[in-house]
Amino acid sequence: MNTLPQDDRFITFTLNSEIYAIEVLKIQEVIYIPEITRVPGAPSFVVGVINLRGILLTIVDTSVEFGLMRDADTEYSRIVVVSLGSDERIGLLVDDVSEVVSLKMEDREPLPMLGGGRLSQYAYHIIHYDGIPVTLLDLERIVETVNWNSAA
Amino acid sequence: MAFDPNSEIFHDFLQEAGELLEGLNEQLVDLESNPDDSEALNAVFRAFHTIKGGAGFLELSAIVELCHRSEDLFGKIREGQLQLTQEVMDPVLAAVDELNTMFEALQEGVEPASAPAEVLQQLEAMLHGGGAEAAPVEVVAEPEPVVTETVSHSAEDGDDDITDDEFEALLDQLDDSSEGDDLSSSAGFVTDVLLGGDPNDDITDDEFDLLLDALDGEDSPGDVPQAVASATPSPVEDQVEQVVSQQAPSVDTAVTATKKAAVKQESPVVPSKKGGHASKVESSVRVDTRRLDDVMNMVGELVLIRNRFDNLKQSISSEIVDRTISDLNLLTTDIQEVVMRLRMQPVRKVFSRFPRVVRDLAKKLGRKVKLQLVGEETEVDKNLVEELADPLIHLIRNAVDHGIETPDVRLAHGKPAEGTVVLSAEQEGDHILLTIKDDGAGMNPETLRHLAVKRGMMDHETAMQLSNRALFSLIFEPGFSTKKEISDVSGRGVGMDVVKTHISQLNGQVEIDSEVGGGTTISIQVPLTLAIMPTLMVLVGNQNYAIPLPGIMELFERSLVEVGKVGGREVVRLRDRTYPLIYASQLLDEPRIQSADQRVLVIELTGHSLALVVDQVIGQEEVVIKPLGSLLRGMPGYSGATITGDGSVAMILDIAGMISKKMGNEFLAYGDLGEAKGEGMAA
Numbered sequence: 001m002n003t004l005p006q007d008d009r010f011i012t013f014t015l016n017s018e019i020y021a022i023e024v025l026k027i028q029e030v031i032y033i034p035e036i037t038r039v040p041g042a043p044s045f046v047v048g049v050i051n052l053r054g055i056l057l058t059i060v061d062t063s064v065e066f067g068l069m070r071d072a073d074t075e076y077s078r079i080v081v082v083s084l085g086s087d088e089r090i091g092l093l094v095d096d097v098s099e100v101v102s103l104k105m106e107d108r109e110p111l112p113m114l115g116g117g118r119l120s121q122y123a124y125h126i127i128h129y130d131g132i133p134v135t136l137l138d139l140e141r142i143v144e145t146v147n148w149n150s151a152a
Numbered sequence: 153m154a155f156d157p158n159s160e161i162f163h164d165f166l167q168e169a170g171e172l173l174e175g176l177n178e179q180l181v182d183l184e185s186n187p188d189d190s191e192a193l194n195a196v197f198r199a200f201h202t203i204k205g206g207a208g209f210l211e212l213s214a215i216v217e218l219c220h221r222s223e224d225l226f227g228k229i230r231e232g233q234l235q236l237t238q239e240v241m242d243p244v245l246a247a248v249d250e251l252n253t254m255f256e257a258l259q260e261g262v263e264p265a266s267a268p269a270e271v272l273q274q275l276e277a278m279l280h281g282g283g284a285e286a287a288p289v290e291v292v293a294e295p296e297p298v299v300t301e302t303v304s305h306s307a308e309d310g311d312d313d314i315t316d317d318e319f320e321a322l323l324d325q326l327d328d329s330s331e332g333d334d335l336s337s338s339a340g341f342v343t344d345v346l347l348g349g350d351p352n353d354d355i356t357d358d359e360f361d362l363l364l365d366a367l368d369g370e371d372s373p374g375d376v377p378q379a380v381a382s383a384t385p386s387p388v389e390d391q392v393e394q395v396v397s398q399q400a401p402s403v404d405t406a407v408t409a410t411k412k413a414a415v416k417q418e419s420p421v422v423p424s425k426k427g428g429h430a431s432k433v434e435s436s437v438r439v440d441t442r443r444l445d446d447v448m449n450m451v452g453e454l455v456l457i458r459n460r461f462d463n464l465k466q467s468i469s470s471e472i473v474d475r476t477i478s479d480l481n482l483l484t485t486d487i488q489e490v491v492m493r494l495r496m497q498p499v500r501k502v503f504s505r506f507p508r509v510v511r512d513l514a515k516k517l518g519r520k521v522k523l524q525l526v527g528e529e530t531e532v533d534k535n536l537v538e539e540l541a542d543p544l545i546h547l548i549r550n551a552v553d554h555g556i557e558t559p560d561v562r563l564a565h566g567k568p569a570e571g572t573v574v575l576s577a578e579q580e581g582d583h584i585l586l587t588i589k590d591d592g593a594g595m596n597p598e599t600l601r602h603l604a605v606k607r608g609m610m611d612h613e614t615a616m617q618l619s620n621r622a623l624f625s626l627i628f629e630p631g632f633s634t635k636k637e638i639s640d641v642s643g644r645g646v647g648m649d650v651v652k653t654h655i656s657q658l659n660g661q662v663e664i665d666s667e668v669g670g671g672t673t674i675s676i677q678v679p680l681t682l683a684i685m686p687t688l689m690v691l692v693g694n695q696n697y698a699i700p701l702p703g704i705m706e707l708f709e710r711s712l713v714e715v716g717k718v719g720g721r722e723v724v725r726l727r728d729r730t731y732p733l734i735y736a737s738q739l740l741d742e743p744r745i746q747s748a749d750q751r752v753l754v755i756e757l758t759g760h761s762l763a764l765v766v767d768q769v770i771g772q773e774e775v776v777i778k779p780l781g782s783l784l785r786g787m788p789g790y791s792g793a794t795i796t797g798d799g800s801v802a803m804i805l806d807i808a809g810m811i812s813k814k815m816g817n818e819f820l821a822y823g824d825l826g827e828a829k830g831e832g833m834a835a
Contacts, residue, residue: 035800037695037793037801037802037803039790039803041740041741041787041789041810042783042784042787046783046784049780049793049801049803050801051799051800051801054778054795055778056779056780056793056801057781058781060783088781089781090783143782143783
């Protein structure tokens with residue numbers, strides 16, 4: 001969050017026609033969308049669960065959290081497997097994975113104040129790349145949005 | 153020092169309470185912005201309660217004190233006697249910060265000192281409404297030497313539970329040795345307390361050390377452990393007794409001394425002497441449990457592949473393939489069994505802490521209670537042993553606190569003055585059966601019926617229809633407590649619902665039976681292992697779900713079941729019992745369909761009996777429970793997920809949890825109509 005990323009390389013992808021970026025080091029892999037098992041009763045941004053080589057991976061669609069509706073899956077849609085530190089991973093549904101870019105951290109700006117959605121919980125900065133605003137996503141806090149164990 | 157940082161219990165406590173504490177900060181902040189969230193409120197209340205319980209067991213009085221007050225405060229808020237304003241929240245958050253500091257100390261192996269007086273005072277002030285009336289300064293927390301007088305003052309304020317308790321503990325010790333031990337009649341009990349390799353014993357010993365040091369004014373860390381281990385009065389104890397009687401004309405002197413020592417003494421604990429167990433060559437090896445977990449996981453994978461082969465068998469029809477697959481089947485089952493055995497531990501590991509619990513509690517409450525342990529050798533999965541500890545402690549405390557009557561009451565009813573609590577474990581097929589049976593007062597179904605109406609859980613009509621069994625199960629519902637006064641042992645109506653939630657998450661079931669004057673029996677059924685579970689795979693909508701097999705009693709074709717209506721709800725009558733008809737599609741947000749493949753499952757769970765309609769039954773499958781990511785872990789309604797034979801993911805349903813979540817008390821009020829009013833029902 002406050003610490004500068006170690007590596008300045010980012011993977012960019014499209015979500016609702018906007019460009020987002022996540023540090024390369026946090027991306028484990030990018031996969032095609034397999035059959036997703038829905039989990040009725042889960043938070044609305046949880047699309048479901050998949051079997052990633054014997055491990056259960058929770059798939060999230062962050063557009064819901066950002067107050068947007070995601071477009072239907074296309075042939076370019078992918079799941080970006082993001083590592084959230086200690087053994088924890090989630091799959092992020094994206095519309096299109098674009099490229100790996102080097103972003104100059106000195107150029108980043110704080111996230112402009114935006115109404116609606118909860119983007120500000122998952123992103124702290126934007127950066128302009130080729131004149132286009134790119135939102136730097138930090139999904140670590142997504143896990144904090146739910147707390148099932150409070151009852152136990 | 154009154155605790156042993158090397159003991160297993162201590163580590164368990166650190167871990168469990170640590171997690172709760174972590175959650176507390178966030179929950180509190182959430183609660184502040186959303187003060188009407190009763191769920192969050194309950195969660196906070198329980199968190200303090202649980203931490204307090206654990207700390208009380210380890211005699212970490214500073215933590216108990218802090219949690220006790222916070223819990224009281226939230227108890228008041230829960231009952232609507234106090235508004236959750238920022239004014240209230242500030243001291244609570246301060247208390248949580250203080251708890252965090254105490255935990256940091258604990259992790260270093262240092263017993264935490266009492267919380268700063270202001271923190272306690274502020275909590276107290278909130279508790280008594282209005283911050284104006286300043287409580288007297290909590291002298292105990294002052295680092296300077298304490299004058300006896302001041303302590304006796306604060307002792308009159310009524311907020312000195314801890315000092316009293318501590319003193320009581322001391323008196324107990326003396327009683328035991330000098331009066332020839334009134335508990336010695338129950339031989340098993342005494343041996344367990346005194347001779348068991350239980351780390352608890354160290355706690356008392358250390359306490360002795362502390363006391364001795366304090367009274368003698370010398371710093372000899374003497375090796376007392378053996379002294380207590382003998383049932384006869386030992387010189388050390390005599391000495392204590394002497395010193396106490398000489399030096400303590402008033403209780404306060406001794407207490408002050410102890411306290412002073414507690415404040416001063418900051419050096420780490422004297423490592424307790426461990427018996428020489430490495431003397432002979434053993435035929436066993438110690439293995440890191442993580443390695444066992446790894447092996448277990450891999451066996452899980454193997455089972456999945458086996459399942460996949462089973463699926464494939466249908467498409468490849470060749471005798472040799474069939475035979476090879478069935479060989480693989482046998483072998484896999486064997487490996488699974490062996491690995492499961494590796495992880496088994498006798499339940500004694502949990503049971504061993506109970507005699508102490510019962511003893512202390514009985515003394516505190518002025519009861520005479522004998523605890524009988526049966527089947528301590530029964531083995532269950534290591535993880536399960538740990539998971540069972542909390543629910544069992546709770547149930548046992550409950551049996552002593554609510555079940556067993558005081559000696560004079562018992563005598564008046566023609567019972568022996570000493571009550572008996574029997575805790576037994578036995579293996580029954582693929583599950584383990586634990587029972588806690590007391591010969592106490594029992595529960596009166598009519599009282600429960602009355603209370604259920606009074607608490608607004610259901611209307612009079614519904615209450616009248618409930619069977620005794622359904623009435624007893626009510627005590628597992630949140631906020632339902634049959635005891636009026638609040639003790640710090642149990643009886644706040646928190647706990648029994650926690651027990652039920654806990655057991656249900658282990659895919660277990662709780663049942664309760666009671667007889668007025670005859671006592672209460674609570675039985676818990678849990679699977680032997682948490683890793684592999686027999687399930688029934690069903691189709692709902694277009695997805696497969698696994699339903700744990702224990703609990704499913706019968707299976708009917710949908711078309712053969714006649715549906716009646718009661719109060720606008722569908723019911724079915726099967727084998728002379730009437731069940732509410734619940735559609736799995738409704739629980740799982742799927743459209744309701746009609747199809748010839750539909751089946752009705754009769755499910756019996758704690759407090760719930762129901763007929764569940766599923767769209768299709770696929771078959772029985774042993775599933776390997778896979779951990780869910782933290783976004784979904786612990787989500788109510790599911791006990792986990794698994795990977796099926798075809799490689800897809802199936803969620804494992806926790807029917808009881810799903811129903812409580814979806815329907816809550818509405819269902820409860822409606823459940824189990826069968827026994828009471830079955831006869832007149834349309835079927």
